[in-house]
Amino acid sequence: MYPDKIDFSNNQRHRNARVDTLLRLDGITKDYGRLRALDQVSLTIGPGVTGLLGPNGAGKTTLIKVLLGLVRITQGSGEVLGYRLEREARSIRGRVGYMPEDDCYIGGLIGVEMVRFAARLSGLPSLEALRRAHEILDFCGIEQERYREVDTYSTGMRQKLKFAQAIVHDPPFLILDEPTSGLDPEERQAMLGRIRVLAEKSGKSVLLSTHILPDVQSVCDTVVILAQGRVEVVDSLEVLSRPASPRFHVRVLGKADVLVQRIEREGIRVQQGQDGGLTLEGADASSAGRVWDWAREAEVAIREFTPARNSLEQIFLDAVKGETRADP
Amino acid sequence: MPIHDLGYQTWEGRLVPEAGRWWVITQTGMRLAWRTRWVRRLMLVAWMPAIYLGAGFFAFEQMVAHPEIGRGIVGPLYAWSWQTGESAREMFLGNPSLARHDVWARLLLMFFRYPQGTLIVLLVGLIAPPLIAQDVRSRAFTLYFSRPLTRIEYIFGKLATLWAYVLLITTIPALLSYLLGVLLSPELNVVAHTWDLPLKIVAASAVLVIPTTTLALAISSLTTETRYASFAWFAVWAVGWVTYIVLSLTALDSGRTLDRKWTLVSLYHTLGIVQEWVFGLGPSPDFDQILPWAALLAAITVVSLVVLFRRVSAPMRM
Numbered sequence: 001m002y003p004d005k006i007d008f009s010n011n012q013r014h015r016n017a018r019v020d021t022l023l024r025l026d027g028i029t030k031d032y033g034r035l036r037a038l039d040q041v042s043l044t045i046g047p048g049v050t051g052l053l054g055p056n057g058a059g060k061t062t063l064i065k066v067l068l069g070l071v072r073i074t075q076g077s078g079e080v081l082g083y084r085l086e087r088e089a090r091s092i093r094g095r096v097g098y099m100p101e102d103d104c105y106i107g108g109l110i111g112v113e114m115v116r117f118a119a120r121l122s123g124l125p126s127l128e129a130l131r132r133a134h135e136i137l138d139f140c141g142i143e144q145e146r147y148r149e150v151d152t153y154s155t156g157m158r159q160k161l162k163f164a165q166a167i168v169h170d171p172p173f174l175i176l177d178e179p180t181s182g183l184d185p186e187e188r189q190a191m192l193g194r195i196r197v198l199a200e201k202s203g204k205s206v207l208l209s210t211h212i213l214p215d216v217q218s219v220c221d222t223v224v225i226l227a228q229g230r231v232e233v234v235d236s237l238e239v240l241s242r243p244a245s246p247r248f249h250v251r252v253l254g255k256a257d258v259l260v261q262r263i264e265r266e267g268i269r270v271q272q273g274q275d276g277g278l279t280l281e282g283a284d285a286s287s288a289g290r291v292w293d294w295a296r297e298a299e300v301a302i303r304e305f306t307p308a309r310n311s312l313e314q315i316f317l318d319a320v321k322g323e324t325r326a327d328p
Numbered sequence: 329m330p331i332h333d334l335g336y337q338t339w340e341g342r343l344v345p346e347a348g349r350w351w352v353i354t355q356t357g358m359r360l361a362w363r364t365r366w367v368r369r370l371m372l373v374a375w376m377p378a379i380y381l382g383a384g385f386f387a388f389e390q391m392v393a394h395p396e397i398g399r400g401i402v403g404p405l406y407a408w409s410w411q412t413g414e415s416a417r418e419m420f421l422g423n424p425s426l427a428r429h430d431v432w433a434r435l436l437l438m439f440f441r442y443p444q445g446t447l448i449v450l451l452v453g454l455i456a457p458p459l460i461a462q463d464v465r466s467r468a469f470t471l472y473f474s475r476p477l478t479r480i481e482y483i484f485g486k487l488a489t490l491w492a493y494v495l496l497i498t499t500i501p502a503l504l505s506y507l508l509g510v511l512l513s514p515e516l517n518v519v520a521h522t523w524d525l526p527l528k529i530v531a532a533s534a535v536l537v538i539p540t541t542t543l544a545l546a547i548s549s550l551t552t553e554t555r556y557a558s559f560a561w562f563a564v565w566a567v568g569w570v571t572y573i574v575l576s577l578t579a580l581d582s583g584r585t586l587d588r589k590w591t592l593v594s595l596y597h598t599l600g601i602v603q604e605w606v607f608g609l610g611p612s613p614d615f616d617q618i619l620p621w622a623a624l625l626a627a628i629t630v631v632s633l634v635v636l637f638r639r640v641s642a643p644m645r646m
Binding site: 068070090091093094096098100102103104105106107108109113117118120121122123124125128132135139165167169170194197198201202 | 335336337338339340341342343344346349352353356360363458462463465466467468469470471472473474475476477478
């Protein structure tokens with residue numbers, strides 16, 4: 001049994017979990033008959049916003065179900081917010097806000113009733129649930145539509161409604177499955193803004209499962225990439241974006257060939273792109289400063305000089321191909 | 329700070345105890361069912377037989393107080409509707425106060441068997457089909473089970489929705505009619521004669537409610553289409569009832585009486601046999617006499633619950 005108050009400041013176990021570890025999985029395996037959906041998944045995630053990436057069938061949904069205690073684990077153990085997956089699933093579900101990818105609603109209810117219902121299922125008293133539902137619908141940008149039956153909602157409205165249901169009970173940890181799918185560009189930005197507000201201003205931890213890589217780059221601190229039921233990558237976005245060796249992108253005005261020859265004389269490898277841009281590989285910070293001198297010598301003007309970063313798309317593709325592997 | 333802050337607010341109130349979460353499902357289910365016009369109409373109609381039940385108690389008590397009226401008018405009326413034979417009729421006409429328990433029990437049985445028995449089939453047929461079928465169709469299981477709610481609580485909440493409506497048209501009117509009969513009776517010893525009837529009302533309600541509602545929900549869980557669930561529900565009653573009637577008529581044609589055990593083909597008649605025993609109006613008070621019927625109702629309940637749990641768990645296994 002967990003304390004019947006959502007204020008966790010007096011909950012030592014949760015407070016520790018909040019500081020150190022959001023979730024910890026140790027050798028989690030999940031089989032559906034002969035199909036192995038998760039294969040020895042070991043993972044530790046701290047507070048913040050974590051992106052969960054993976055191709056279709058990688059095991060993302062199964063992993064989310066495992067975290068919520070909705071499916072029985074074949075092998076392994078784990079904790080979410082300091083609560084054990086095997087024994088304290090109910091406590092976990094009381095503290096997690098889950099936004100599923102699929103539409104899920106109770107036919108016949110209007111929007112505000114739907115959110116109120118979700119709040120009451122999480123334990124809010126009846127009247128307070130209604131007040132809170134209105135408050136959250138305001139936050140989610142659902143105006144008068146809240147008085148319409150949910151069956152009549154558009155895809156975008158349903159996304160916002162699902163998001164409202166996920167946060168109505170003020171959980172410290174949110175699991176959002178494709179929160180921006182089906183939203184127009186403006187609503188997508190608004191949704192990402194809400195996630196950012198929850199993470200930065202209200203200290204929520206978020207696990208964001210999505211296929212939209214720019215969304216991950218926009219809001220996530222950490223990335224987990226799953227492929228074929230295994231964790232291929234788990235690291236901060238900052239570290240992943242950094243190339244293995246220092247690289248710079250240079251765009252010049254003038255004869256690039258002369259500059260390339262000059263730079264290569266210094267032992268720095270240069271790749272010339274189809275768009276005329278140059279990539280300097282192995283150039284450290286000190287040599288970066290000297291590029292300007294070499295450009296002057298070669299009588300070319302530098303239009304752009306930026307440190308190169310790994311694209312998330314490339315990281316994702318490499319991970320799916322199995323070219324990277326998470327540290328144990 | 330603005331008067332109406334649209335930003336995110338934290339919430340630090342106290343949660344209600346976990347044990348009552350099923351009630352949220354029940355309340356919502358009841359509210360949704362009440363929005364159906366036909367349910368409201370049926371509920372109104374369903375209370376009318378209770379008026380006749382109360383009037384029956386009152387008329388009997390008046391006959392006890394005024395035997396001349398009873399023998400002249402009310403007595404033959406009761407005697408006409410009496411089905412247990414000459415001895416009871418003689419006792420009733422000779423000393424009505426001694427027959428009070430028997431008469432009241434029979435009036436209650438008739439109330440449960442005929443008007444309410446039919447109305448329940450209609451009411452449950454309106455309320456139960458969408459209860460789980462709609463959740464399966466709209467994938468609402470994810471919404472329920474990602475919250476601190478167990479499958480048992482979910483099923484209990486759905487069952488309680490049906491129980492509430494069924495009890496509203498059976499147990500509560502029966503108990504109120506009993507109370508009215510006691511209050512309007514000119515004799516004080518009416519309570520001493522009939523004290524066990526409220527308990528029998530509760531027992532008869534349980535016999536009626538538990539197997540029928542679990543069966544209705546199990547049918548609802550087997551499909552995503554509400555109309556198929558409705559069809560299957562009415563088919564279960566109609567097929568059993570028609571089969572029994574046809575068998576009875578066939579036996580009558582050939583000049584014999586159909587064996588009582590053939591009532592097992594009809595859920596309606598099976599319920600009748602057990603309720604008759606509950607009110608003490610069966611051929612024998614021994615439980616052995618109704619064992620096959622009670623076993624059938626228990627089997628329906630258990631199989632329906634197994635189906636329910638499997639169907640409710642299925643989407644989570646995928």
